[in-house]
Amino acid sequence: MDLNVHLPTLMLLSIAVNLLVGGLLWAVYHLRRRQACFRLWALACATFVLGSLLAGARTLVDLPLLTVLAAHLLLGASPLLVLAGIHSLMGVSATGTRRSSRFLTVAGVVYVAGLLICFHSDAVLARLLTALFSALLFALAIGRLLTIRRKPRLPFRILQTLFAVHGLLLMTQVLVIVGDRAGLVSVDLEAVLTLILANHLLLASATAMALPLLAFTEAERSLRFLAERDELTQLHNRRSFLQLGAAALDRAKRARQSITVLMIDLDYFKLINDRWGHDVGDQALQMVARIMVEELRDEDVVGRIGGEEFAAVLNTNDRNEVEAITARLRRKLEERGQIVNGLPLHLSASIGGVATQPTREDFSDLMRAADQAMYEAKRKGRNRVELHSLVT
Numbered sequence: 001m002d003l004n005v006h007l008p009t010l011m012l013l014s015i016a017v018n019l020l021v022g023g024l025l026w027a028v029y030h031l032r033r034r035q036a037c038f039r040l041w042a043l044a045c046a047t048f049v050l051g052s053l054l055a056g057a058r059t060l061v062d063l064p065l066l067t068v069l070a071a072h073l074l075l076g077a078s079p080l081l082v083l084a085g086i087h088s089l090m091g092v093s094a095t096g097t098r099r100s101s102r103f104l105t106v107a108g109v110v111y112v113a114g115l116l117i118c119f120h121s122d123a124v125l126a127r128l129l130t131a132l133f134s135a136l137l138f139a140l141a142i143g144r145l146l147t148i149r150r151k152p153r154l155p156f157r158i159l160q161t162l163f164a165v166h167g168l169l170l171m172t173q174v175l176v177i178v179g180d181r182a183g184l185v186s187v188d189l190e191a192v193l194t195l196i197l198a199n200h201l202l203l204a205s206a207t208a209m210a211l212p213l214l215a216f217t218e219a220e221r222s223l224r225f226l227a228e229r230d231e232l233t234q235l236h237n238r239r240s241f242l243q244l245g246a247a248a249l250d251r252a253k254r255a256r257q258s259i260t261v262l263m264i265d266l267d268y269f270k271l272i273n274d275r276w277g278h279d280v281g282d283q284a285l286q287m288v289a290r291i292m293v294e295e296l297r298d299e300d301v302v303g304r305i306g307g308e309e310f311a312a313v314l315n316t317n318d319r320n321e322v323e324a325i326t327a328r329l330r331r332k333l334e335e336r337g338q339i340v341n342g343l344p345l346h347l348s349a350s351i352g353g354v355a356t357q358p359t360r361e362d363f364s365d366l367m368r369a370a371d372q373a374m375y376e377a378k379r380k381g382r383n384r385v386e387l388h389s390l391v392t
Helices: 003-031 036-059 064-090 098-118 123-147 154-182 189-228 238-254 269-276 278-295 319-336 363-379
Strands: 260-266 301-304 309-314 349-355 385-388
Touching (some): 003 189, 064 123, 064 189, 154 189, 238 301, 238 309, 260 278, 260 319, 278 301, 278 309, 319 385, 349 363, 363 385
Antiparallel strands (some): 260 349, 301 309
């Protein structure tokens, strides 16, 4: 196979694919509230295209400043922009954390300095520097993707795999160049590097095509969040809480285990709205939501099911454990609810809880039983906990 004959065609195909995907990402950027990650990924496609065009012009134009230096800088900037887009998707600055920002700055300075020294006299060494710098960026991108806990995971796994293969190919290129320079291997260096470049072009196109998958997953995640979450507190809304609670009950039945349902109602909350206004009431509800998220466990389900009424599903029916959780929650609500944003609100809550029983087959039965326990707490003086049918 004559790689030199087919490489220009492959480069043109790769350029065309990156132009199309870059245009799609730019359109997504404008359609999705100008979400910065899509703009950065569109720019990554653009820099890859421009860098490839300049590198391909080397056989036609004897201008190393453009066809070597500028081309390598652009090709090195492409994975850097991909990494910046991932950082933006994570909600951090484009350069990442302070530590990673310093590391990228040092690596970038070394890379640019090395190119300035060798681009005119040693094009192969310039290729080694770009490969090493890009491999480093792809390794960082894999690490960043591993820290993102969003679902579905498939687009992230696809990108992690593509980045890993990118990094392996680039490091193979580095090892081949180093081995050839050190006399450790005897190969047709240009043919091997051409083969690696061909595979890298294909991978770059595949990566560019995989990035739009994140647009769809992000759109789905946003829509699902809007459908499942209470706008004020960001807790699960009533519909979502009932669905998750029913699913938790089904799992408990299959595992022959029990769950506990809690109903939490703020005492005299209407007086707070009447005296201080609904804005203050909303701030109080947001504070209560934060306390519930802090005090309950990650595996528990927490929701706001009505005005000042909250609910939770605990994956236990051990009375001592539930008593400890509810006592801590009630105490925190009372302590932090005394003064809210400088106003003496004196918040408290009545809490009712009930565990699953063989006679209760539906989650709605548990909700009604927990609601009854909560109203019993109110009848007995409020700011207290009533637990029914819990195993000691």
